[in-house]
Amino acid sequence: MARAATTADAFNAVAEPRRREIMDALTHGERPVNELVELLGLxxxxxxxxxxxxxxxxxxxxxxxxxxxxxxxxxxxxxxIHDWVSSYQHLWSVRFELLEDVLDDLKQEDTHSQEGAGQWHRQAAAPWTSPSPVMRKSSSPAPSTHPGTSSTGPGPRPSSSGSGGPAGGAR
Known part of the structure; x- marks a missing residue:
């Protein structure tokens, strides 16, 4: 199928990044060509x-x-263009609401962890483990991790013969 001419409609015209840069520069008001040339470096x-x-x-x-x-x-x-993009706004709204829920959950977790900060103690752990299983409240189970996270972190674990592990070789 043949490609539409760039002058066929606004969609095709603004598909080119330099044209969008020109339009961005014109959002601040009228400009002569020489000013656009200087501003854009073209x-x-x-x-x-x-x-x-x-x-x-x-x-x-x-x-x-x-x-x-x-x-x-x-x-x-x-x-x-505005009308077409607006038809997708509901998708963005849903995503932003979900993001807001996650942020609220993280704030609550942070608040709860700060409230009990005096009761936390450090347990021996290998340096490649994430902070969540390392810091544990003495009277409750380890905090849960978020979906998609790992308690061992990225990459392979170092061998037990190497240095840097906890004393006594416990892993």
Whole structure:
């Protein structure tokens, strides 16, 4: 299937990263081509070519002021993109709510661990183990780990013949 022309619609026009950079620069107001060239570090013909594409799809407007041409965004032309992306907003909302729940759980765990800080003691453990099984409350079982975590940490365990383990060779 043939690829759509970049000037067919706003979706195709903003697919190019340099055009999005130009549009980002225009969010601060009108700018002449030379200012965009300096700001983006591109050659003037390249910036002019990108502006032409954006102008043809209606994403930017141009007006002459003396010898300068000033470009500005036309947000109405971007409405189809906004409308399309908005249809996915519910997915982001659900993900952010789930993330908020996880953060709340972590805050509660942190609060509970700080409340009993005076009752915690350090148990002998190998240096490759994670902190959760190392720190244990003397009157309760070890804290549970989060899904997807390991009590042994990444990578293989060192051999028992090497140094650095706890005294007496207990692992």
């Amino acid at each position: 050659a003037q013909p390249h910036v002019s070519r990108h502006l032409r594409v954006l102008r043809e799809v209606g994403a930017v407007d141009v007006r002459d002021e003396g010898r300068q041409r000033l470009y500005r965004l036309n947000p109405q032309a971007l409405k189809p």
